[in-house]
Amino acid sequence: MKKTVCELFAGVGGFRCGLNNIKTLDDFEKKEKWDTVWFSQWEPSEKTTQYAHDCYVYHFGERLDKNGKDTTNYNIEDVDKTTLPDFNLLVGGFPCQDYSVASSLATSKGLEGKKGVLWWSIRETLEAKKPPFVLLENVDRLLKSPAKQRGRDFGVILACFRDEGYTVEWRVINAAEYGYQQRRRRIFIFAYKDDTNYAKTIIDKENYSINDTEENKQEAMEKVILTDGFFAKTFPVTKADANRLRTQILPKEVGEVSDSFQCNFENTGIMKDGMIYTLKTVPSYYGKQITLGDVMETGVVDEEYFIPEEKLYYTDPSVTHSDETEERLPKKFRQTWQYLKGAKKLLRESRATGHQYVFSEGAISMIDEEDKPARTMLTSEGGFSRTTHIVKDKQTGRIRLLTAAEAERIQGFPTDHTKYCLMDGKIVEMPLRKRRFMMGNALVVDLVVDMEKTLSVIFDNEN
Template sequence: MQKTVCELFAGVGGFRCGLNNIKTAEDYNKKEKWDTVWFSQWEPAEKSTQYAHDCYVYRFGTRLDNNGEDTTNYNIEDVDKTALPDFNLLVGGFPCQDYSVASSLATSKGLEGKKGILWWSIREILEVKKPPFVLLENVDRLLKSPAKQRGRDFGVILACFRDEGYTVEWRVINAAEYGYQQRRRRTFIFAYKNTTNYADSILKSIGYTDTSKEECMESIILNEGFFAKAFPVNKVEAAKMKIKELPSEVGEVSDTFQCAFENTGIMKDGIIYTMKTVPNYSGEQITLGDVMEIGEVDEQYFIPEEKLYYTDPSVTHSDETEQRLPKEDRQTWQYLKGAKKLLRTSSTGHEYVFSEGAISMIDQEDKPARTMLTSEGGFSRTTHIVKDKMTGRIRLLTASETERIQGFPTDHTKYCLIKGETVEMPLRKRRFMMGNALVVNLIQQMEEELSRIFEQED
């Protein structure tokens, strides 16, 4: 089977870099193992520029549809799906802002949210193009969304796949738990048509029968499935398989379905099998320190002393229940990352004490980086602060460091191609792109199993 790919919600090309093992600047010029026949990247919040798309085009060029038109920077909802070139693997990190770790689950809108509805564009492509294989990525919270009907959104997604004749595996993977340089938990979804050789071969390998379904599905989850092969796991002690049937209609799933999805599972013929697993990994660990600059760093990244501390550096908490600190004190990293208590008033006029705990001021170099968000580099508790290796001074991450934390080649996002002209991407946008991206190393690790699967197909 030809290794042809359609990359949706492509960002700056994380799936493409992963599938083609692009790790250094020299790798951009090598012949790609997986042929991306079309991609789509459109950011509705960008009014005058499309930096992610233009960075992708700078690195990889564009792709025309079957009508000879370049629709790669259109809203995917407006794209004529029948005009897309044929492909055998659909990939994408479909929009996750509505259930992102950056906001609370209770207030997220899930599939009813502004960007959650883009799932239906994926379903339309499944209906029209019928790709034999699909690999998608989303936040781990997808499995629990929305708060008032836990598991509904993921149930809708599974029902859509079922109706189009797919079996679906999923796994929540923390990149750091398999040795990589970031503590980032994401849900990965691998779906394959029930008519593929792979679907037939995996059932034969586990001796699947109507009377052994539960045991066979457990074997796929723990040993024989796509994710089990790429990222080995162990069954959590005393963990039991949960089994649940999807309602026959997607509308009924949306109205009534709930499910306590575990971090690992499979859906076959409308039956959900899910189980809690833990990583089985004992190899080396890449740390934040491993991807940090060892040479001279531009002065713009260093934090002025007056912005670091408002009092003695040993102070890690503030109590403002009696009186607020001066504004200049509150606009320091020490205050922002420290524990605090302050009075707040609810919308009903009730006064209460808001509390939050302290987090480390300086990120530890001997551990993987914390999850990087789109706010990276801004004045935020989640922004990484490091001690410069050459000078010992305190600074923010460089753009190249954020790229390496996500497994991209150094300076992957430095340039864009805008109206035929090469321009540099602004620093804040480079950080934003990395906060939105996936850990490329995980796709690189999946690629070996994907290649093996494709070699089995006619």
């Protein structure tokens, strides 16, 4: 089977870099193993610029639809999916703002959210192009969204795949638990048409039949989850202690799923013929561990990354908490990293009732530990935020923020991948804040590199 790809919600090309094992800028000169015939990247919040799209084009060039038109920077909802070139693998990290760990689950609107509706563009693509294989990524909170009807959104996604004749495997993967340089937990979804050789091999190997007993089906599906499936082959796991496979049937209509379906999805599972099989698993990895220190700069770092002493501490560096229940600290004290990352207590007022209450939060490490994988990088990276990484410069010992190149390496991209864009035919530099934003939005490329090895075997065994 030809290794042809369509990359939706492409960002700066994480899936494409992973599928083609692009690790350095020199690798862009090599012939790509996987042919990306079309991609889509459009950021609605950018009114005058499209940095992610233009960075993608700088590295990979344009792609035209069947009508010879470049629609790669259109709102995907406005693209006629029937005009897309044919492809065998659909990939994408579809927008996850409605399920983001940066916001409260209680306020999540899931598929009803402003960006959550972009799932329907994926479904339209499945209906129009019928790709035999699909690989998607999202935040793991998708499994629990929305708060008042947990599992509904993922159930809707599974029902859409079922209606188009797909079996779906999923796994929540923390990149650091397989040796990589970031503690980033995301759900990956691998779907395949039921008439593919891969689907038939999985079924035949386990002697699975739609008319088989439920006990035999469960045994077969558990083997797919633990040893024989796509994710099991790529990222080995074992069953969590005393955990049992749970099953649940999807309602026949997507609308019924939306109205009333709930499910406690585990971190691993498979959906086949409308039946959900889900099991809690734990990683089985004993290899090398890459750390934050391994990807940090060892040479001279630009002065713009260093934090002035007056912005670091407002008092003795050993102080890790503040109590403002009696009186607020001066503004200049609160505008320091020590205050921001420290534990604190302060009075707040309820908007609903007007009564006062004490807000508390714990301290987090001021300086990120070099001997561990980096914490999850968010789109706010580099801003004055508790989640921003602060490191000790290897050469000078001074305290600073991550460089743009370090942020890229934490996500497994080539160093300086986001440095340049091709904008209106001119090469321009991407602003630093945008480079960090792109990495906060990206996936860990190394995971896709690993998945490609399994995908390549699957494709080679197709007709």
